[in-house]
Amino acid sequence: MKMEGAGNTGNAGNAGNAGGFQPKIVAFICNWCTYAAADLAGVSRLQMPPNVLNIRVMCSGRINPMLVIRAFSQGADGVLVSGCHMGDCHYISGNYYARRRLLTLKSILSGIGIDPERFRVTWISAAEAQDYQRTITEMVENIRKLGPLAMFRGGPVIALETPGCVEG
């Protein structure tokens, strides 16, 4: 998988505001639409927070739900998956598959108490740079309020106690 920053989104997590909580957001974006939108947003000098790591993929249908879970467990505070509008998929139906899978994942994640704001699935076309800017800005602001994600973090579970060593 190719990782690169698109437009002027800069390096994730290295933003200013030292001291305050800076959410890390991983965005899986489709090469044919949202990536172009992010590019356009950069070229148009739309202002948005630099907390996002954009990962370009060839289609939102390529997103294995495990990639999202893994992103969370590797330190992302939020994950965005964004692809083409329904009917516009470069590969005809990739985003239809993605929609079913990712929204099922969303119910599971929100069910176990992870705020729905932390995982967003959006459809942004190549022309909708402002939609991209708005989505990113909203996500960063909302997640900044929510704080770091603890569920998928944390060291080893407390070691098992040896039975038969009770004092007294």
Next chain:
Amino acid sequence: MRDYRAESARLREICAGLLERGAVDIVVAWTEGDDPPRVREAAIDKSRPDLVRKIIWSPFCTTSTVTFLKKNKAALAGKKVGVVVKDCDFQALNVLLQEYFLKRENLVIIGARCDGLAEADLFARSQGEAPAITSDAESVSVGNETHRWEEFGFTTCITCSYEHMKPDHVIGEYGRKKGKPEWKHLSRILALLPEERREHYAAIFESCIRCYACREVCPVCACVECAIDPGERAITPRTPPADKAGAPVWATRERALSENAVYLTTRAMHMAGRCIRCGWCERACPVGLPLMEILDLSNDAVNRIYGYEAGRDPKDPPFLASFAETDPDDKGATQ
């Protein structure tokens, strides 16, 4: 009133007939255990008429013959297999057929209509001759001992609503009204605040010891190689370094909250449209984790948002490998 002695006799007749006619090479069925009313599964071929005589069907046939098929796929390959299934096994079989894990033309399905399963532990173990097993709408009896259905703790059976079984041969008649699919425990959890839910599930995740018993016992968890625990991957001295390094590590083996959460949420995701709610993972869990509470999050979404029921028909497309243009965009996905 159902008399399982009579039904077992009918089942033996069918199995013996199939083996004799050469319609099947092997019959996978439950046989009488050493300490009735317990049972055990067996694969029986023509050379074992003694085992054919021990074939049994009762509410104590709790184990899944489909798990048996899954585990012994290699040994049974290329053989014509007769398999005795109850309702939930039939659903599991449909899921495996949908995914081309098994071939329908290699199977002869003998369906036993099931009223629910019962815990053999509650009854005294009998010595010598197997006692008569009967059941009615309220209770199960072995010899003189009777216990009510509700006592058995097989909650999934109480709420089982499946009655679409279309096997090649069928035995028994339903003696109890099928329930409605219930999501009681789930609605209790979803009524909690997100932070409380997070705590609830973190406690479950934290206690998991990652023994993978839930995966092993699951009749539909049938991937050749598990993404989370790729134990099946053969690494030999000849394996190229690129192959070893290229294998994705989704979750490490560390017994940490983060890794356990990855395992259990991935499992819930993977089970979407596959889970038949048989409850075996919960029963197999050595820590006693309420695993259905995690799986039901995806089951509920699949059912409520997409109206999909796992294993209803072998011709249904697999849930995650299909889509409809009318799938909702975000409706109800957040709880």
